[in-house]
Amino acid sequence: MKKYVWVVILLFSIQSVNSQVLISLIFGDKLNSPKVEFGLEGGANFSTISNLEGAKNRTDFNLGFYFDFKLKNPAWMINTGVIVKSSMGANGLAIYSLDDAALDNAFAGGHVDRKINYFNVPIMMKYKFDNNIYVKAGTQLGLLSKAYDEFKNDYGGENLEYKNKIRDKIHVIDAGLAVGLGYRLMGGNGMNIGVNYYYGLVTVMKGDSSPNQYNRSLYLTVGIPIGKGKAAQKASE
DSSP: OHHHHHHHHHHHTOOOHHHHHHHHHHHHHHHOBTTEEEEEEEEEEEEEETTOTTOBOEEEEEEEEEEEEEOSSTTEEEEEEEEEEOEEEEEEEOOOOOSOHHHHHHTTTOEEEEEEEEEEEEEEEEEEOTTSEEEEEEEEEEEEEEEEEEEEEEETTEEEEEEEEOGGGBOSEEEEEEEEEEEEHHHHTSOEEEEEEEEEOSOSBTTOSSTTOOEEEEEEEEEEESSHHHHHHHHHO
16 A cells, blocks of 8 residues: 555656656556556546636646545445646636736726636545446545636737736635546446536635635546556466
């Protein structure tokens, strides 16, 4: 178990997606065993912020790694990992003052897209049926990485953009409930294709006058086990 902890810490600290993929490919077979499955997982996510006026869904992509720890009954597993590359937020928000007359004038009539990046860690109980459909439910914890509001406007025929950093206004920790549904290809030995939904329970903004604003996100994911076949071959030998 100790080797899994050290590798999770290592991968968690690496922000480069390319480095994450490379390390996963190198260590994949060492992290897999008859009781543990390791793999890469990524896809698209559609997020918004509840009860925020004018908020529209923003579309982004996510990439991370997962572990399935099999329990005594092999149909039951503990599903966890880290979504290293993940953003939440909302698009189409109303313009607010930047305390700069020139900027306020340039972006008048435009809109704001809010982007909040987290390192997300889902911890869920997972059950796989005999037909290789699986369901899972649990919690998801998020650690804030960066956050900014991107002001956008068409000004004099030019597309203007300005990033206003708002990390100090966002709660560092996010947490909520997570549920998922998916299917395992190749008779239960191939890729995982799934849909997950996150329902945030921690208010997004610090000292917000509307404390009922929470993160919401729908994830479409594909999970690819790394080194599973090689690990199985070593175990049989």
